[in-house]
Amino acid sequence: MADLAAQVAMLEAENAVLRDRVETLERDAEAQLRLPPGLGLTAHEARIFLMLMKRDVCTKEQLMNGAYDHHHDGDLPHIKIIDVFICKIRKKLKIHGVTISTVWGQGYYLDADAKLRAIAMIDAFNAALSRPEVAA
Template sequence: MKILIFGNIIDNKDVLTTYFKSKLVVVDETLEREEALDLARIYDYDAVVLRLSDARPPETDLIRRLRIGGLRCPVIAVAHSFGESSRLRVLEAGVDDLIVSATSQEEIFLRVQNQVRRSRGFQSPALTLGNVEINMNAKKIFVAGREVTLTKKEYQIVEILALRKGCVLSKEAILDHLYGGLDEPNPKIIDVFICKIRKKLLALGADDLIETNWGRGYMVVERRSTEVTQPRPAEAAIGPDPRLTTGLFLRVGA
């Protein structure tokens, strides 16, 4: 996942960014509203997280401008404490979730991740594509119940593509989700990653999950077995129209 976090760190107990990164999330941070709007327009974030506080006015204008600007990913507001009037204003502005007084960073992470998963069309806790299951909580992938041994980067690539099932991602876009623009290697490294991922998945009997779109990039597709429609017995027994052999047609307008 790649998320944008906006807002000041409230106190030294706020280790949200560090915790998200420990969960293989690429994080961009900003304290400036206009920069947040620009970043949201440029990059394909999985979620935007807003740090809020009763000590500052609620960011209702930013929330509205993000939505007006066409942002489709979930917007989640997080606060240690928040008065009822501020809560109502933020919810009315259009946030997808408001997390107040969370007991742990893990709770925030899981709630953000659940919003991301549902926004991408996956209702169950795991991303299931054919006989491949992507467990976002454990950061593991299984084929018919057997775990696939993947590196962190390999897992991230599968998760990135799965969350955008049916959409082609360029190698540059995948790199951005892996490295966040920092020390990015040559885009050709993505071809190497994909080759290794395919071999590991196919070795366990996985469906052909990752498709190459030549000249554009890669995408995850969910292949379903097609059933051949057989004629019903009644249809198979019916011969040609008897009128075609007897010549008995009604001529209209003669």
Template sequence: MRVLLVEPNTALASMETSQLHAVGFMVDHAASGHDAVAMLKLYDYDIAVMELGLPDMEGYDVVRRCRAARITTPALILSSRASPQAKVKAFSTGADDYVTRPYDTMELTARMQAVIRRSKGYSEPTLQAGMLRLSLDSRDVSVNGRSVHLTGKEYMILELLLLRKGMVLTKDAFLNHLYGGMDEPEMKIIDVFVCKLRKKLQKAGGENLITTVWGQGYMLRDDAVGTDTTAPAMDLPVPAEGELPPHVAARATSRDARGSLT
């Protein structure tokens, strides 16, 4: 799952990023409210974890601006402010949960996963599409009860497909989810990962679960059944970046230069 951590304290952000990495989250960092809003407009995050005390605006304002811009990314406030008034204000501006510091890492990650599940329409910690099941807690994957052993990247691809079930995902979306703009390989690597993932699911009895959509990307259909007779995917261009902080604009520009059709 993909997280935007909004935290102005560099040391604290580094520590929390390491904690989230250790439990399987991919993390991007924003140190200010303006950077956070720009990144949430550009990238498709599963959740934003946000400090209230930012150098240019309050975390409340980040949430409020995002909701006004119809950005539906779930927001979890992570702050040392423990007053009921702070929590009520956070929820009234559109936050989905509130965790106070100091916190237990297991509780924080469990609440993050719960917020993400609810935002995708799941009430249980298991994602399912037809015969396919994926447990967000244990990271176990099965088809018709048969366990499927995946690598870390294969799991992340399948998790993203299930969380976006019924939606077409471009190769660039997968690259962003897997690498977050850091040391990204060529887009063709996504075809390799998907091919290996398909073979493992097929070996467990899951025929044609992942559909290739011509000229767009890959999709896991809502019923997770059907025959994949479509042609290999091609990449869509990256959306316009708009007004972005320099480090975000550089990442998007780099990806544009690499994103020609394959």
């Protein structure tokens, strides 16, 4: 019994360390790909979009966890909110030629061309923001 308690304590400590590492990595990755405010994405939409940029396919559950991180207190909305977010993100990115695709029964993804267009769009927004005449 004491052996089991020691193993549980060790796993809980390891889990805490891994959670901190994941949080740090996600924060660093988000800082590398800064979304400009001109896109008009809300905080939840931006988190979902960044997850789509980082992964091949994202399930609704993964997107839900990304939009409402593990620090969220209180009731979470129904998972169908992800469909609503995807619909809104699609509309906002369509004018930039970035499309989010669906894998029926699995989730959502950005194909390689969409990711390249998204990176070019983000770079263009950020370059415009860094010009002195725009920043002033």
